[in-house]
Amino acid sequence: MTATRRTILGAAAALPLAACTRQRAIVVGAGVFGAWTAEHLQRAGWDVLLVDQMGPANARASSGGESRMTRGTYGRDEIYTRMALDSLEEWKRLSERSALPLFHNAGVLFCFQEMIDYARQSIEVHTRLGLPLEQIDNAALQARWPQMNFDGIAFGLFEAEFGALMARRAVEETVARFVARGGQFTLAHAKAGTQGASVLLDEQRHDASAVVWACGPWLPKVFPDVLGQRVFVTRQEVAFIAPPDGDDSFEASHLPGWADFNGGDLYYGFPNLEGRGFKIARDTHGVDFDPDTGDRRITEEGAALLRTFAERRFPALAGRPFTEFRVCQYENSSNGDFLIDRHPTFDGVYLLGGGSGHGFKHGPEVGRMMAELVVNGTAPDQRFSLATKATAHNRTVL
Template identity: 60%
Template sequence: MGISRRAVLAGAAAASAAASGMPAAALTGPSWDSIVVGAGVFGAWTAEQLRRAGQKVLLVDAWGPAHARASSGGESRMTRSDYGADDIYTRMAHASLGQWQALSARAGLPILNPCGVLFLFQNDEAYARDSIAVHRRLGLPLAQLDRAGLQARWPQIDIADIAFGLHETGFGALMARRAVQTLVEDFVRGGGEYRTAAIRPPGDGARLDTLTTMAGETLSARQFVFAAGPWLPKLLPGLLGPRIFPTRQEVFFFRTPAGNDSFGAARLPGWADWNGGDIVYGFPDLESRGFKIAQDAHGPAMDPDTGDRIVSAQGLEFARRYMARRFPAMADAPLSEARVCQYENSANGDFLIDRHPQWANCVMVGGGSGHGFKHGPEVGRMAAALLSDAAARPEPRFSLAAKGVVQARAVH
């Protein structure tokens, strides 16, 4: 990705100084208004919102924006406003959509593919009823289709056991890696600074004035944001170790039939199948990368540094079985690509956007994996507001006090 010449020169100078044995104090750079740790979707949008507010901001990441092991890495993420009774997320998704549209419009390649989103339900689920009620109350569009309507529009889908579907237009797929990298490029062009640097966990002092990199550089600022995704429990182990749960997730991409565009984004939306509560979701063949299938259930615990990144035979068999049942023309499709990533969630799936209980000048942002990517602009706005206004209070559901220590997922 494109990073400012200033940032590149700063990084080179620091590396040269470290190699020459210069003391850490010689590596100390200028003070910033805010330092944001973690260049995933939450950290990048928080840094950009702070920059837009006139702050001098440093964004740092250990490996780079939306790198291969990050929860914000990979090809695609869904943007949707169906959230059952959780209207806070419906409102956030709509508020964020305009920011994604604007970023996509100025990017070299599309970031938002407005292919739409289709939810499929086998029964009269409360989640569906609540989604309909929320959209009506907020005056937002949401189409309900019966079995005949689904069959007429999307004959690629076997809907023999489906009672009805909910279809959202305007939403669809966000190209995840490209989105974050484009946003960071915009941030740097606008005057923000980015560095690739690994940050040591801060100490237990009464104040937080500086961070130290693994290379020994001291970085000072008035304010700090920790938005390091699945690395949050390692950066703040005593506080977030018991409250943030990185889990292992598997994603599969299958080759579509040659010469057949019925599984492309022009003819098939992103989709999520309630599947009796065992939700499966996926995307059409976006940019010829393959037909995506994933299971939206929390996997086993995952260490983002040492966890195994090879998909399981069981996971692949599940994806194949499901695909053959719901998309019969894809029954024998060859596997094109498979990935192991991680969710990074709070106990119930709500976000964490709150001040550190000891350091009033520090905000923690996380708990977003599985459904958070789409909300990046609004999460960034909320986090920036907590830093910019001492009187601002966190949304109660996003507070640290609301975070449990036993996984009991409630947000889908």
């Protein structure tokens, strides 16, 4: 089944918005967190209405765009390694049923200038979980991936089981299958109700047993008094570069996804996926950004920074043209941990967000955790609670 906005909306149009006799949930936000929350609530037997103001994984959403990395390398944060593994199984199953691939098993390579705690702890976690993680020295890196210049790199950690998720397509496919099984989806502008589990959709009130707000960078705008600076939105710049003509060494069959700990900066990217071009980005908290009014054109300084790094690490890309730019946003929690919790004062209202730039891969598990909180009252790990989100920005999750 190929997901398109036309098929999603067409299927949803035949479904009424009237309340049902079964437990009913409204999920606001059809990004990866909201889509998988709706999916898991549906699996639990609930009637679910999924709402978005522009459509699943739209151009302004944090889940929009072409590709996202899935990886198990998380330093000491074993909880995220386990979540990534469990989520990967869901992504693989969804990809196998999709007309076009949602997961490219290209592998992921992390490059390090020296042995740091993050690398050492990643090795320990993978060993403890029995998850393959190959440590490769500089000479072997050069021989295996001659497209890359490994000057200054002491070693790499390679995860063969992971790779790239096709972001927008994967979310649309998730929503399309949810709708095909009887879930409801509608386009509407949502506002928080003034009491309990209610929401205003295009100014009309809708009540439910539970309302889950999973609206990404809009979450702190909906609940400014509760979240304040506990979830803050920043601007990130991404570029795509045309690989050399006729050179297949930049295809996913020859080059993995990669991340480079570059003296305090972290650059990452993908090979040429489905002819879109070589992707490069810098993983850092950019300037504050408003998802409604922010300028999504890349700056000259940002483009120059990405080009300089790409040409240093991938010499064959020198002088190659940019094919595309994208400005997206991170909705960061204060420490990089997700927010999966109840609203502190409104019964039946739940807050889901804080993807912090690394959340996409975890969508299936995050959705499962939120659904369990809604259905059974089973709270996830304490680190995902609102109480752990401070106003001081000190990201510890990479």
